Amino acid sequence: MPREKAARLSDVAAVAGVSLATASKALNGNTRISAATRERVRAAAERLDFRPDALARSFASGRSGTIGVLTHRAKNTFARPVAMGAIVQLGAQNQAALVYDGDVQESKAMSASIRELRARRIDGLLVIGDGHEHTSPSLTHYFDVPVTYIFTASRDPGDVMYLPDNRGAGRMATQHLIDTGNTRIAHLGGPERSIAAERRQAGMLDALTAAGLEPVGPVIHSDWTRVRGAAAMAELLQSGAEFDAVFCANDHLALGAMETCAAAGLRIPDDLALIGVDNWEGTVVDQAGSRQLTSVDLELMELGRLGATSLTTTDHTSGEHLTTPTLALGPSTHPA
Amino acid sequence: MPREKAARLSDVAAVAGVSLATASKALNGNTRISAATRERVRAAAERLDFRPDALARSFASGRSGTIGVLTHRAKNTFARPVAMGAIVQLGAQNQAALVYDGDVQESKAMSASIRELRARRIDGLLVIGDGHEHTSPSLTHYFDVPVTYIFTASRDPGDVMYLPDNRGAGRMATQHLIDTGNTRIAHLGGPERSIAAERRQAGMLDALTAAGLEPVGPVIHSDWTRVRGAAAMAELLQSGAEFDAVFCANDHLALGAMETCAAAGLRIPDDLALIGVDNWEGTVVDQAGSRQLTSVDLELMELGRLGATSLTTTDHTSGEHLTTPTLALGPSTHPA
DNA sequence: CTGAAAGCGCTTACAG
């Protein structure tokens, strides 16, 4: 691939024997051009290996081919696959990503970023959070291009949001426990004010209700950590409730619970089945390198991918769009 | 921040009472402008909240403000922090990232990407690999903009490369073992043809030689996995060599070694000290959530950051630029 | 030190 002087549209027009305007329309799919002319222009473009200059095209059309990406914390473990999935998808659509990493809540830094992005004439904006714990302020009205929120919820319900289906995850986890023969199912929940935690619990109730079951034991809240998971499991055991399975709101809690069970002489999954959420490599895998936990995967890369796609498709509609979780089987639940 | 019609440079010029050309030069730091005029233009620009239209500026200047990013496998666990570090750094420099993810070795897909990137008029290119195992073909001559290779080595030594300092990592790991009182140090190496593995071993020899020591035991190669680490450790124990510490070429090998030691009744670090490389969250942390391994961190996000910076600074010079590793202390080595 | 003018390479009403 030698580096020759690139052909311009005027060269193509000359070779095809048409005007600049006609050449432009022929290549851009304008229908008011005869098939014969279109073909002649196409052939000329191909012969000259014509590629439109993106800079000129942007300037003339007003579209930059660039999407702004506001990440709350790009370093965050869970935000990273979402952001990476989104950015790679943008590239596949030939769109560049202008990424500003910072605290979306901090209005000072944010207003600087907003002004920058507007000057850059971005074609759309992706706001990427680090989970559905709370809601984020809506930035949509600062822009006259489409804005999509991924992995965070905007406070304005009219905004376009892409979120993991936490309720579906809770339903799927619980259903799996039911499918593997459990009927007395307890819950080890996340923080009290976390939207994700609430939804996972609601999903659990969905599945139990559909099966004619009721939750067993007290609802115990936690901070998502392994240490709290171990303590919460101890509380659960001491509560006197009788249960044969526990739906843990995330993998860390499940692993903590597992420790307490081991100390109490309970065998997993024979005496007690456990299931978590996240399916995070390095969490669900034990010291020997083998999977130790059944978990629901929220498909975070796919979440980023879908959110990025929304900007250029008809999927850019108000409200929540949910990614479908998948089940990752491990030894902590009975096989079906 | 209301959304008003943006001020143009001509508005600024009118308010300042100068010509368009003068306004442009005043704002862009051209020195052939009187201080008084410059100040007047600045004030006018500020009053109107003028931000140059990036599209027009790009078109006129020929610079797109976009950097092409070719990732070998963006999904790869180790490549992800590198890519993320690079992309966030580009954003901090107000440069967009046009990311194409694919197999850099596959020339067909690559030549399509190259043509796309050239049409996009990128200001520079980042080629991001997934480690320094082998070398990658040089793409530099396809472009007339700066190209930097990150986390992979180009076959052309004249190219600009950013790599983790694997030799330094080997040196640092071994020196730490020496500093904590070990003198008979064995090695559990990576694959035979891996550049990274070779360098880590060379670094080990550097440190040993400087301390007047010699390596102990056979050099055992492996495939970086925990399973092979366990087997290799068993070989080492059976070899009859006497050693009080093992430098493992990565964390997975060290964890495998740890298992074998546990089975053999060896206490870590009392009977044997172990150190690894990567300091990978989820690898160095055990089931109870606490660190179980001393490891050398290759600082991969920083690697991406530095590589991205190279495109716009004087650091864009031929050859290898190395990121300095850091030591992450854990319970597998004696405290100093 | 300042300004008039050309030009970057396309797209897009508009007229024919």
Add this chain to the structure above:
DNA sequence: CTGAAAGCGCTTACAG
């Protein structure tokens, strides 16, 4: 269906 012309909003030789 086709083309002449204006225009996108800057930057940059060039002349003064």
